[in-house]
Amino acid sequence: MKRAWQITCIAFVVLSALTILLSFDYPYRDRLGPGPAFFPIWLSIITGALALALFIQTTWGGSAADAAVKLLPERQGARRIVIILLALLACLALLEPLGFRISLFLFLLFLPPALGVSNRWGTLLFALAGSFGIFHVFYYWLKVPLPMGMFGI
Amino acid sequence: MDALQYWIQGFSVATMPMNLLYAFIGCILGTLIGVLPGLGPAAGTAILIPVTFSLDPIGGIIMLTAIYYGAMYGGTITSVLVNVPGEAASVITCLDGFQMAKQGRAGPALGIAAIGSFIGGTFATFALMVVSLPLATFALRFGPPEVFSLLLVGLSLVTGLSGRSLLAALIMTGFGLMLSMIGMDPVRGAPRFTFGIPPLYDGVGFIPVVMGLFGVGEILLSMEAPVMEVIRTKLTDLLPRREEWRVSSGAVCRGTVIGFFLGLIPGIGAIIPTFLAYVVEKKVSKHPEKFGTGVIEGVASPETANNAYANGAMVPLLSLGIPGSPTLAVLMGAFIIHGLTPGPFLFQERPDVVWGLIASMYLGNVILLVLNLPLVGLWAKLLEIRYQFLYPGILLFCILGAYSLNQSVFDVGVMIAFGALGYIFRKIDWPLAPTVLALILGPMMERALRTSLEMSAGDLSILVTRPISLVLLIVAAVVLLTPGVRLLGRKAGKDAGG
Numbered sequence: 001m002k003r004a005w006q007i008t009c010i011a012f013v014v015l016s017a018l019t020i021l022l023s024f025d026y027p028y029r030d031r032l033g034p035g036p037a038f039f040p041i042w043l044s045i046i047t048g049a050l051a052l053a054l055f056i057q058t059t060w061g062g063s064a065a066d067a068a069v070k071l072l073p074e075r076q077g078a079r080r081i082v083i084i085l086l087a088l089l090a091c092l093a094l095l096e097p098l099g100f101r102i103s104l105f106l107f108l109l110f111l112p113p114a115l116g117v118s119n120r121w122g123t124l125l126f127a128l129a130g131s132f133g134i135f136h137v138f139y140y141w142l143k144v145p146l147p148m149g150m151f152g153i
Numbered sequence: 154m155d156a157l158q159y160w161i162q163g164f165s166v167a168t169m170p171m172n173l174l175y176a177f178i179g180c181i182l183g184t185l186i187g188v189l190p191g192l193g194p195a196a197g198t199a200i201l202i203p204v205t206f207s208l209d210p211i212g213g214i215i216m217l218t219a220i221y222y223g224a225m226y227g228g229t230i231t232s233v234l235v236n237v238p239g240e241a242a243s244v245i246t247c248l249d250g251f252q253m254a255k256q257g258r259a260g261p262a263l264g265i266a267a268i269g270s271f272i273g274g275t276f277a278t279f280a281l282m283v284v285s286l287p288l289a290t291f292a293l294r295f296g297p298p299e300v301f302s303l304l305l306v307g308l309s310l311v312t313g314l315s316g317r318s319l320l321a322a323l324i325m326t327g328f329g330l331m332l333s334m335i336g337m338d339p340v341r342g343a344p345r346f347t348f349g350i351p352p353l354y355d356g357v358g359f360i361p362v363v364m365g366l367f368g369v370g371e372i373l374l375s376m377e378a379p380v381m382e383v384i385r386t387k388l389t390d391l392l393p394r395r396e397e398w399r400v401s402s403g404a405v406c407r408g409t410v411i412g413f414f415l416g417l418i419p420g421i422g423a424i425i426p427t428f429l430a431y432v433v434e435k436k437v438s439k440h441p442e443k444f445g446t447g448v449i450e451g452v453a454s455p456e457t458a459n460n461a462y463a464n465g466a467m468v469p470l471l472s473l474g475i476p477g478s479p480t481l482a483v484l485m486g487a488f489i490i491h492g493l494t495p496g497p498f499l500f501q502e503r504p505d506v507v508w509g510l511i512a513s514m515y516l517g518n519v520i521l522l523v524l525n526l527p528l529v530g531l532w533a534k535l536l537e538i539r540y541q542f543l544y545p546g547i548l549l550f551c552i553l554g555a556y557s558l559n560q561s562v563f564d565v566g567v568m569i570a571f572g573a574l575g576y577i578f579r580k581i582d583w584p585l586a587p588t589v590l591a592l593i594l595g596p597m598m599e600r601a602l603r604t605s606l607e608m609s610a611g612d613l614s615i616l617v618t619r620p621i622s623l624v625l626l627i628v629a630a631v632v633l634l635t636p637g638v639r640l641l642g643r644k645a646g647k648d649a650g651g
Binding site: 001004005008009012015016019022026029030032033034035036038039040043044046047050051053054057071073074077080081084085088089091092095096100104107108111112115116117122126130131134138142143144145146147 | 203204206207318320321323324327328330331334338340341343345346369372373376377378539540541542544545546548549552553556557560562565566569572573576577580581582583599602603606607610611
């Protein structure tokens with residue numbers, strides 16, 4: 001946990017420094033008063049200083065970081081997390097080219113078996129209801145615009 | 154128009170058949186969100202915002218608010234039947250509720266929770282009706298310096314009460330404010346930090362961020378150990394025995410008072426009122442040693458406090474425009490999506506929305522009571538859905554919700570990215586609530602600060618020379634620096650897992 005806190009603090013120091021650098025593209029003051037860079041610069045200075053202070057506290061002082069907590073999940077848990085993230089990314093990539101119905105159908109058809117379900121018919125019904133069924137409810141009944149994809153479905 | 158006329162106007166709006174229907178649907182969906190593990194009220198409410206797109210603003214807000222307080226009740230069901238709280242506020246209910254279920258008395262536990270929630274929620278709504286108008290009228294005196302200081306108080310409360318490290322909570326607040334700077338400069342209207350990416354001209358979507366942090370992040374965390382066993386128990390006999398009524402009545406009264414008053418403080422969260430109500434009940438009990446073994450007061454008091462808090466927390470949101478929790482920030486986002494800005498001006502500009510909403514909360518509490526007592530068995534059945542179907546189903550609604558806000562795949566990407574971030578921050582125990590609240594309050598805060606400095610020709614002393622602003626700044630400092638407040642925050646953070 002201590003290492004994770006240190007890394008996160010460094011990430012925030014870097015983020016703050018980058019924000020300060022990018023802020024120089026905008027005026028700090030203008031004719032009316034503080035400009036667009038005013039708030040980002042001061043906010044980044046404060047956030048960066050806080051991150052640095054927490055880094056120092058975590059490294060050399062009495063930190064609230066609980067060393068006993070295990071950060072990495074068990075193998076099976078990690079596998080499930082990776083599967084979900086990959087499925088989400090694939091769905092993101094396919095959402096506009098294939099449309100909501102097909103991409104979500106594939107997403108829902110893939111995910112339950114990948115997480116350990118062996119009931120194929122149940123999964124198929126679930127995928128159909130979750131993609132085509134939900135599309136019908138939201139697109140036609142609730143008038144929520146959803147992507148159609150290259151096949152128009 | 155005086156207060157009585159406003160109330161009458163509110164009830165005439167709330168009792169319109171369509172608005173009643175929206176409140177009813179909201180209560181059902183909210184309870185469903187509360188029941189389903191892995192879907193908290195913040196993400197659940199965010200996911201369901203698209204459902205309200207085709208509704209008029211009043212109907213949409215009535216439905217989303219009903220989802221919010223419905224979810225606060227729904228969490229009880231899993232606490233009692235599964236020993237897993239559906240949302241963080243129901244953690245304490247597990248102690249006695251689950252023990253009652255093991256003794257075959259799940260029915261009375263859920264029954265008293267529904268009745269207590271009804272009483273607490275109804276009282277808090279009445280108090281909301283009485284308090285909100287004078288508070289909003291007072292807030293109309295605020296200029297930009299006071300608005301900035303008020304927002305600072307709101308953020309300080311959320312930050313000061315979040316997690317176990319003040320520094321980590323402050324950094325997370327800074328992170329949220331940084332995210333809020335992306336998009337159009339709130340004062341000059343010029344693009345800032347957009348990197349030429351068109352979707353960023355509208356800023357980082359608040360709703361996709363909430364769905365990611367609280368929806369996807371929670372599911373990823375649940376994936377580490379997803380197995381959940383439902384305790385099968387009889388759900389007959391929903392009403393408590395006569396002796397249980399006697400001991401519960403005091404618990405319900407105390408829970409109502411604690412929940413409502415703590416609801417007035419932004420950032421306190423629902424966990425502290427429920428814990429405090431439980432502790433107070435244990436202190437006043439003649440048999441404190443029996444708490445944790447299945448006593449009905451241990452369910453009645455925190456559950457009442459939970460719903461009294463949920464309704465009480467609407468006071469700062471409606472009167473001052475300050476959301477006290479991530480779920481209320483989502484509600485605020487929903488107001489904005491529907492073209493309404495919560496705060497004192499809403500009382501002047503759209504009294505029909507404000508008073509219609511408040512009146513609908515009375516009716517919603519009745520709907521929840523009528524709905525939940527007979528339907529407890531059905532909700533319990535939902536707990537038997539396998540996680541392999543449940544979580545993909547929730548993710549489906551996350552994708553749908555994120556996309557449909559702006560018809561943007563970019564927002565779906567934002568949701569996934571913040572889902573991964575939410576998982577990491579939960580793992581390292583850094584609080585998420587300050588980021589969410591800072592993201593929604595950031596533009597208002599920046600606008601108020603910069604306008605204040607324009608008024609004073611760049612002199613920061615304008616913030617301390619105006620009495621109301623000075624008092625608010627002192628409150629913010631006290632909140633951040635007082636050890637007692639920090640202690641409460643640490644306890645809440647520990648119990649809620651950050």
